[in-house]
Amino acid sequence: MTQSPTLSDRFSAYADAVLREGSPSWAAAARGVADDAEVLALVERAEEARRQPVLVLAVARWLGAPLGPWPDLRRWLLDHQERFLDELGRRLTQTNDVRRTSPVSLALARVAGPVALLEVGASAGLGLLPDRYGHRAGGVRWGDAASPVQLDVVVHGDLGEVRLPEVVWRAGLDLDPLDVSSAADVAWLDALLPPGAPDRAALLTQAVSVARAAPPRVDRGDAVDDLARLASEAPGDATLVVVSTGTLVYLPGRRRQEFVEAVRGLGARWISYERRGLLHAVPVAVPDGTPDAESFAVLALDGRALAVGDAHGTRLWTTG
Numbered sequence: 001m002t003q004s005p006t007l008s009d010r011f012s013a014y015a016d017a018v019l020r021e022g023s024p025s026w027a028a029a030a031r032g033v034a035d036d037a038e039v040l041a042l043v044e045r046a047e048e049a050r051r052q053p054v055l056v057l058a059v060a061r062w063l064g065a066p067l068g069p070w071p072d073l074r075r076w077l078l079d080h081q082e083r084f085l086d087e088l089g090r091r092l093t094q095t096n097d098v099r100r101t102s103p104v105s106l107a108l109a110r111v112a113g114p115v116a117l118l119e120v121g122a123s124a125g126l127g128l129l130p131d132r133y134g135h136r137a138g139g140v141r142w143g144d145a146a147s148p149v150q151l152d153v154v155v156h157g158d159l160g161e162v163r164l165p166e167v168v169w170r171a172g173l174d175l176d177p178l179d180v181s182s183a184a185d186v187a188w189l190d191a192l193l194p195p196g197a198p199d200r201a202a203l204l205t206q207a208v209s210v211a212r213a214a215p216p217r218v219d220r221g222d223a224v225d226d227l228a229r230l231a232s233e234a235p236g237d238a239t240l241v242v243v244s245t246g247t248l249v250y251l252p253g254r255r256r257q258e259f260v261e262a263v264r265g266l267g268a269r270w271i272s273y274e275r276r277g278l279l280h281a282v283p284v285a286v287p288d289g290t291p292d293a294e295s296f297a298v299l300a301l302d303g304r305a306l307a308v309g310d311a312h313g314t315r316l317w318t319t320g
């Protein structure tokens with residue numbers, strides 16, 4: 001029987017991943033936690049959903065902890081246990097990864113417009129603006145070529161022409177919506193980014209500037225319980241497209257299935273970019289030769305896989 005990874009395993013795996021992403025300081029911090037029984041016991045005092053390495057490190061950073069060397073961060077964590085746990089208990093992993101709009105827009109291009117876009121787990125709503133960013137895969141371009149946000153995606157496989165439908169309505173749902181107009185909310189989004197990844201911080205700043213020109217609506221609500229209410233506000237003459245990216249992993253298994261049924265019950269189209277293997281409703285055959293890190297997620301339209309890709313949506317392998 002396979003055993004589920006321990007908390008130490010999770011921090012260790014995160015250390016490897018974040019090192020590959022170019023953040024040696026967070027890699028060292030995550031490695032430090034993974035190997036430290038006392039700090040692991042501290043993190044274990046938080047509820048299961050709050051023990052994610054990225055959230056733990058972001059909360060420490062948010063509260064002003066030294067990011068390294070590890071003995072300094074360790075001392076800070078053990079000296080500020082209650083303050084740290086209190087903040088950790090109030091926060092969710094809300095990284096709003098604009099790069100995922102490239103795969104999402106490739107699926108969106110297959111939907112006839114006009115479109116009403118509804119994202120669950122929208123965070124600050126930066127994913128609601130795929131048409132306000134420019135996208136490029138090799139020589140193929142789509143989206144807004146004049147946008148300050150220009151995203152490159154590597155696509156292995158045939159792409160053809162990509163033309164986005166008109167988006168006439170957009171709104172998001174989140175348990176704890178972030179507001180692009182709020183400096184504190186944007187600072188929290190920034191704190192969630194691994195230090196040492198300046199490209200991601202710059203991209204966030206540019207995307208926030210685009211979003212502030214016409215802030216996307218993000219309502220407080222649950223992906224399952226509040227979906228039909230928000231969907232009922234979408235214009236009836238537009239095709240409703242529900243989007244989920246990097247969000248369903250935060251729902252318990254039973255709730256994920258309820259979400260899929262809720263989307264189907266609405267008769268909506270559904271674009272997902274979620275971890276491979278997470279959803280029974282999204283079976284996928286990984287193309288031969290795809291590296292593990294590039295088959296982390298599956299891009300699907302209505303449950304039918306279109307591609308596999310990395311966690312951030314920057315490298316895709318089409319599935320035919």
Ligand SMILES: C[S@@+](CC[C@H](N)C(=O)[O-])C[C@H]1O[C@@H](n2cnc3c(N)ncnc32)[C@H](O)[C@@H]1O
Nearest residue numbers: 092094096097121123174175222223245246250
């Ligand atoms: C990791 S973020 C991903 C944000 C965005 N979809 C992206 O890809 O950039 C997950 C978001 O889902 C939200 N969330 C978690 N569980 C939720 C639920 N049951 N209903 C609505 N939102 C939820 C969190 O607050 C967080 O903002």
